[in-house]
Amino acid sequence: MKTLVLVRHAKSAWGDPTLADHDRPLNDRGRRDAPEMARRLRERGVLPDVVRASTAVRARTTAEAMAAELDLPADALRLDERLYGAGPDTILDVVAELADETGTVMIVAHDPGLSDLAYRLSGEIEHLPTCGVAEFRFAVWSWAEVAEADAVEVHLDTPR
Template sequence: MKTLHLLRHAKSSWDDPLLADRDRPLNRRGQRDAPRMGQALSTRLDPMAVSCSPARRARLTLEGLCQGWPELANCAHDIQESLYTFDYRDLLDWLSCVPGSSDSLFLVGHNPAFTDLANVLTGTPVLDNLPTAGYLRLELSTDGWTDLPGSGVLSERLFPRELR
């Protein structure tokens, strides 16, 4: 059994049209939602390592998560160039290279890749769109990170709009 935690980056700013996509920061809502999601997730999960897209908005989301979940800041986090993708097939390729000894992964990245990945892993459409700062936990009936499509069950979801 494997567990995959997916968190889409928080809402990003489009204020500067000259910024490259990977350089966009969080907007005010994103700056608010990331720590709130960190606080909410701290009551549901043990702190763990996080693999994060190198996009600025994803890295700032991880920083915000750690603000709301201080124990998470003490864990090792890594920036993975391969997670800067919008295609779920790239994520499947990345996952297939993860050692089988890793039972749980937490990723911070992008849509539509995360929405599509969740739907492919469960073998059925479980959501139309993972909102910004939205979280999913998928339980995968497999011993390794290969042959994943259709092996999963969506066991939890949490979206910022559900927080008080």
């Protein structure tokens, strides 16, 4: 079994018009929601082996907060610039590169790519809100198989 956890970055701040999109930080709600969503994952017994996150400040900060709440080792989190603004195919390319020994991965990135991928994998999740968590379990041996596999279990959790 492989478990793919898609997390849209938490709510970001728009208060500084001089900041580039890549550099926008989380707002207060985002800083609250990220650890809360990680606690919910832990309560369901979902503990990622690895986390891959966009290099954007809001995605990186979301991933760091969630990894800390899940007590993941520092080397479990890696930033991947391909996830900034990535579409579903690019996200799946990142996933396909994972070591097959990895059982659970968390991808922290952006919309519309994450919502598009969640819909592709589920046929029912049309929108992933900020800090929303979509979890997919696949009966496959290799991460390269996920792109063509049907999820055997789908779970959606949102902060609200």
